[in-house]
Every structure is written in structure tokens, then in C-alpha cells.
Amino acid sequence: MPAALFDHIQKFVSLNAEDLELLAQYITVKTIAKKEVILNEGQRCDAQYFIVKGCVRIFTITENGTEQITHFGIENWWVSDYLSLEAKSPSHFFIQAVEASTIVVLNRVLQDELFIKLPQLERYFRMVAQKALGASMMRIYYLYLQTAEERYRHFANSFPEFIQWIPQYMLASYLGFTPEFLSKVRGKKI
């Protein structure tokens, strides 16, 4: 089991060596290539993914054929299409590696079996989900309160390294404006 996941779990619940060995049997560690797709739009999402190393983007294709990024999955975060996962409905999203990445896959059915053997993990995943919900509420808060330019400056302050290497057009998409507008804002003095 990757150290990053081990550390993340220990921050919320404590598992002994035996528990960890059991958990290791239920997860799959995968390395995925840049641009490799791990969930396709229209397909049922049947797993949660923990980003050990790298980065994924969650996006959809709009009516006019452009990509709209709605979420990024960064290191030490779980990502999934939680609607598709719970309702067993076809996903609205693609999940794709932005760069070569290492992820942990936890299948929904296996997760349910695992919870019977390690009920402490219900607590871990409850806390992970509630933390993500808090982040999502703040995401919506900022989408409502900030202008496009403010969103860029706020994001750039919050994730200065991230905006260094991410393609600008992906950043623009995620922030909800065009690459041309991002260029304009970056070109401004001050």
C-alpha cells in the first residue's frame, strides 16, 4: 500500500498492521499515463480513486465540442463521480490523467465488503466525504462571489506551484472563462 494513502488514513482513524494487510487486499495500485482516461462519460463509475502521485481532471464535453473542466483531483485527494457511484447511473464526466500518475482504485462492491471487516473505514470515508463537502460549499461560495479575474488571483495565491505547470487553457476552463481572457489578465501590470 502506498505510503501517501497510509498516512492519509492514519490522520483520521488508526489501523493496526493486520488491518492494513487486509485493506491492501481490497485496493489496486495503478500507474496511469498522461491523458489516460479512467472514467468515460456515459459509463457507470464503480470506484473511488485516491491520487498518490500526479493529477487528474474531471471534465465534460459541451454542446459545441469544447471541454469543460469542473474539478481537479490532486495528490492526497479521493475523487469519484459520487452521483454515478451511489445511484449507479451513467456518469456525466470523464476522469483523465493530466500527467503520468499513480492512483489507488477502490471498487464500490469491494468497499462494501471491506466495511464489514473494517468498520472503522466507514468513519474514514465519512470524514473524507464531509471534508470534500466543505470544500465544495466553499467552491460554490467563491463561484458566486468572485469575478473571473478575482477567481484567477485567488486560485493563483492558493496554488502557486500548480499554476506553474498546468496548461493555461485547462486553468481557464476550470476557472470558468476563456484562455483569451486569462491571457489578458496575466498580461496586465500590477
Place this chain on the structure above:
Amino acid sequence: MPAALFDHIQKFVSLNAEDLELLAQYITVKTIAKKEVILNEGQRCDAQYFIVKGCVRIFTITENGTEQITHFGIENWWVSDYLSLEAKSPSHFFIQAVEASTIVVLNRVLQDELFIKLPQLERYFRMVAQKALGASMMRIYYLYLQTAEERYRHFANSFPEFIQWIPQYMLASYLGFTPEFLSKVRGKKI
């Protein structure tokens, strides 16, 4: 314990009579008046609220003094400021009754004690949180993909009764545009 909460829990986990009696000791049922505030901006949110009857809104005051509604809490939903709850940080939000309502209050500290006695409830709240996360992802999806007019029509189709009685200016705020624009859209033929 209100029947609505009992029914909601049973949809996810099963509790026996004894469990329910125990649970009842940890919750508080409150009736709140129209416009009564249950969480103030700047204050720590230390509970989750289940809406038995009625409706609450989650909002903030913008720089220019207007209210921006970011969420509604409707019947059979849990609401909270999940960031403030987990991080014990001051909330960015007000939570206020839109109409006279009945709610169940579950305090964070009591909830933790309760989980020791009824670990099945970790599962219940995990599922509640994951379902809310799925809804939040779709919320963001639609915020990105729809125009203001599309958001109104989509919301009106999804909650036809709700838009009947909710003040239009609250609906406009929640949908992210001005009451004047809503008036214009509603005035249109077709």
C-alpha cells in the same frame, strides 16, 4: 423522534427500537420561526441540521451589502457548514429559516459520542455526505454549463412547487442572477 428522520435513516441502515431510543437522547427537535437564524456568519458551526418540515437558506452578505444565497436546505436534507464543522473555523455563512420550520439538531460533540454507541450511524452519515457530494458535483456542473436563463428553466422543471411559493428574489439570488433578469425571463413568451 420525528417520523421523517426515522424514515430517512431506515433508507440507509436499520436500527432497532433500542437504538432509536438511544439516538433520540442525542438529538434535539426545534421549531424555528420564519427568518430565525440558526447559524451566524463568523460563528463556529457545531451541529448538523435535519429539515423535518419547512425550508432554510444558506447565504452570505456581499461587499455591497446584498444577500447571496448559496444553498437551500429542503425537507429530508441534512444541512451544515461542513467546513466550519470539521475545521472548527468561523463560518462564512448564515443559515436562516425561510418559513416556519421544524428541524432536528445534532451537535458535533454529541454525534461523536453517539458513533461510539451506534457505529452503524457512521455508515448513515457517510452515505448522506456522499449523496450530498454527488449533488454538489452536479450543481457545479450545471453552474458551468448552463446560461442564466437555462438555469432558471432547469430549476423550474426540477422543483415546480418550490418556485411557486419561494420569493422570486431569493430564487434569483440562488440561481446567480438579479431579480430584474428573472422578471425578464418570466415575462418572455414560450
Place this chain on the structure above:
DNA sequence: ACCATTTCTTAAACTGGATTAAGATTTTTC
């Protein structure tokens, strides 16, 4: 029932950010 407050509508002028188009630069591939 009546007055005060809250909510809703209409319409003209305005603006933040999109669209369009074209060229410049950087990265990848072979």
C-alpha cells in the same frame, strides 16, 4: 380595513467577459 413594508416588473444605458481571427511561441514526436 388600512397603512407600511416587502416583493415584483419594465425599460434604457452600460459592462465584463465571450467570440472571432490571426499570428507567435512552446512542446512533442519521429
Place this chain on the structure above:
DNA sequence: GAAAAATCTTAATCCAGTTTAAGAAATGGT
């Protein structure tokens, strides 16, 4: 290391939704 592909920039024009302003209608308290 050259060609192809992907990414970024600049600038003119355009438009969805805001702002401003003022009046109309509905609701609520006593």
C-alpha cells in the same frame, strides 16, 4: 534537429446579464 502538434497572445467586435431608476402589486401587522 526538423516538422507537426499543442499552447499562448493580442486586439477588434459583440452580447448576456447588470445597473439604475421608478412605479406597480402583493403581503402582513394591528
